[in-house]
Amino acid sequence: MTKQPKTRVSVRIYGQDYTIVGTESPAHIRLVAAFVDDKMHEFSERNPMLDVPRLAVLTAVNIANEYLKLKQEYDRLAAKLKEEKDGEDDD
């Protein structure tokens, strides 16, 4: 297995600077950071009374919800693809 080089990328999320270390490309890391920044701003507009820790946790919950729903949908699709593949093999 090739060891992926680690990249360090500085990003700003909700007014704070973070250094993200990962094996993903800097472009991908910036995309992820922008996604979280957008979500936090969206959430704070809808809930202006929330302090930053609670806002961040609820943003994490929101993203986790989308992730777990997509995971179910992905597993369903993968099973369907496998089923069709197995069907073809039977021919």
Add this chain to the structure above:
Amino acid sequence: MTKQPKTRVSVRIYGQDYTIVGTESPAHIRLVAAFVDDKMHEFSERNPMLDVPRLAVLTAVNIANEYLKLKQEYDRLAAKLKEEKDGEDDD
């Protein structure tokens, strides 16, 4: 379209209580909250110096990363399924 009833579920994430309002089932909301709670504890073990707001933001980044990677994979799979479907239609 049927309007989904909203549920309110109390959950505890990283020692704090939250009331989550959503159209998902209470079981799903609890699963999502447990997922975030686990991730925050995982992250804090690896980075014990982080304060809670930064820990929560970096947990959100981590989950967003998994979400966006799964989204790419999902789109790839959906395109493949569509391609195979279109191939069948040509026969």
